[in-house]
Amino acid sequence: MKIIDTETAIIGGGASGLAAAIAASRYGCGNVTVLEKMQRVGKKILSTGNGRCNLTNRNISPADYTGDTELLSYISPDIDNAEDFFSSLGLICRADDNGRVYPYSNAATSVLDALRFAADSSGIRTVCDFTVSEITKTKHGFIITDGETQVKAKRVIIAAGGKAAPSLGSSGEGYELCRSLGHSVTRLFPALAPVRTDIELVKSLKGLRVAADATLISGGRVIDRQSGEVQFTDGALSGICIFNLSAKAAEYINNGEISLDTAPTLGKDELYGLIKSTAAIRASLPCEELLTGIYHKRVGQAMLKKAGIPFSKTCGEISDKDISVLCNLAKDSRYPIRNVSDWSLAQITCGGIPASEVSDKLESLKASCLYLCGEILNIQGKCGGYNLDWAWKSGYTAGMNASLSLSE
Incomplete structure (x- = not known):
């Protein structure tokens, strides 16, 4: 069996997972590995905003969300503005009259490229076609297995997304991984559908x-x-x-x-x-x-x-x-x-891991050194860039805190 040793492993190479990887690297983690079950990272990003990627909204407020909205207060001030985050990656953006922010190119590929370039230049390892079959808590961290490969990590971030749009890789396996580590999951149902x-x-x-x-x-x-x-x-x-x-x-x-x-x-x-x-x-x-x-x-x-x-x-x-x-x-x-x-026509998942089971650093209260971000948590935004904004910000917050915890 192939063994990969890493400091921080991120399960899911979508919006929140890539943001988490970049943040973890920025805050000192020198060995970050993204585990993605699809053949390439960020496939769902390419489909958002009708292929233009409505990546945030300039008029965001807590009123635009449902679920455990207290999670919004856990976001790090270091990523107060998603546009600034993407500007730091070299992406130029513009907003329409409703505050919806798009890449200036009007192409979602520009957003994914900015994330990939940042990950590559930071030395972040990406392992695709990796389907997690088991995650085990150990004395020194976690062991993540896909059958042929075993990843040993000191910190794990689950950014596996929800159940919406299964054709793009969303099947809800992240919820089962969380359950196996002691978490509960609220009722799940399709939304933005x-x-x-x-x-x-x-x-x-x-x-x-x-x-x-x-x-x-x-x-x-x-x-x-x-x-x-x-x-x-x-x-x-x-x-x-x-x-x-x-x-x-x-x-x-x-x-x-x-x-x-x-x-x-x-x-x-x-x-x-x-x-x-x-x-x-x-x-x-x-x-x-x-x-x-x-x-x-x-x-x-x-x-x-x-x-x-x-x-x-x-x-x-x-x-x-x-x-x-x-x-x-x-x-x-x-x-x-x-x-x-049904899930095939939904854009997001309603429900997820409740806020009561994570700290204000998005660290699991059921399994130390485990962090959760993105759609897997019980918070949902309306159409217009609100859900991607949560993905970037929660991913960045989880990656930052996971990295900083390594030196504590």
């Missing part, structure tokens, strides 16, 4: 997008509200605003609904007046043309059908009551929550 609803409600709208205010409701109580573009897919609602509702929506399966206001810039009275005016102008036309000045034709047809207005009517035959029903549907159309889409 489409929300499934009754197929018939969205069947005729598949492929269309509308601007909307989306509100998660259960028992008449507003749980959360997001705004943006909603996409109708095969039996589901999608789009960034729906993704941002999905983590909470998972708690209300078959006990909640999403209300869409598809005329968010118009008050109900104003909308009523516009539809009534259009009905008069288009009096001789079929009623299915009534809403084409406001919506895509298929959206308008779906609303007329839901309102029970027969297509045999002309616009001039639409009653004031019909218009009121249409306005109500435009401002509050309900879609019951049947499920959140």
Whole structure:
């Protein structure tokens, strides 16, 4: 069996793992090894931001996260700003009007290259195609095995990610490694994913997008509200605003609904007046043309059908009551929550190792000299660079503290 001796071993060569490796090296660890089960590191980074890598956001606050948000206070002030971290790696960035930060090249490969170049220049060893089968705590550290190779390490950082996007290497094995070392894991479920609803409600709208205010409701109580573009897919609602509702929506399966206001810039009275005016102008036309000045034709047809207005009517035959029903549907159309889409369509994992099981240095309270970072911990951000920001910062914090502990 091949033996590798290292001071710090990092399980996972994704966003948090690479940041951890760079930090560990910066703070004095001269022997850092990244263990990655895929054929190359950072594969998931390349898919983020539609291939552009939305690596952070300039408007980050604790309100943008759910789960054990106290973990945010554990981040080292040495990486207070992710843009500064990447600037130190030679990456030039720019932000859009919503504060989303991208590499100036608009290519995720630039982000991964900056991380790889930094790792290589620091002498960080990368071992790919390494699937951890067992991790054992010893008197002097840990032994990590993949069947053919054994890694002996004084410090270990688990940065193995979650269960979302299994095609990119995420399968949740990091949780089992943590369990084997005494940790518990909260309920895991996919998030930043489409929300499934009754197929018939969205069947005729598949492929269309509308601007909307989306509100998660259960028992008449507003749980959360997001705004943006909603996409109708095969039996589901999608789009960034729906993704941002999905983590909470998972708690209300078959006990909640999403209300869409598809005329968010118009008050109900104003909308009523516009539809009534259009009905008069288009009096001789079929009623299915009534809403084409406001919506895509298929959206308008779906609303007329839901309102029970027969297509045999002309616009001039639409009653004031019909218009009121249409306005109500435009401002509050309900879609019951049947499920959140599976792991293959999710961007992140909700749940993980609870904050109560790590110190403020992200060191395990169950196994000394073990550090945890990234998606494996129970904290989740919304779309817009928030989860990658957590990955860089938590990875850097874990790597820094693991390295500093070697000299204590």
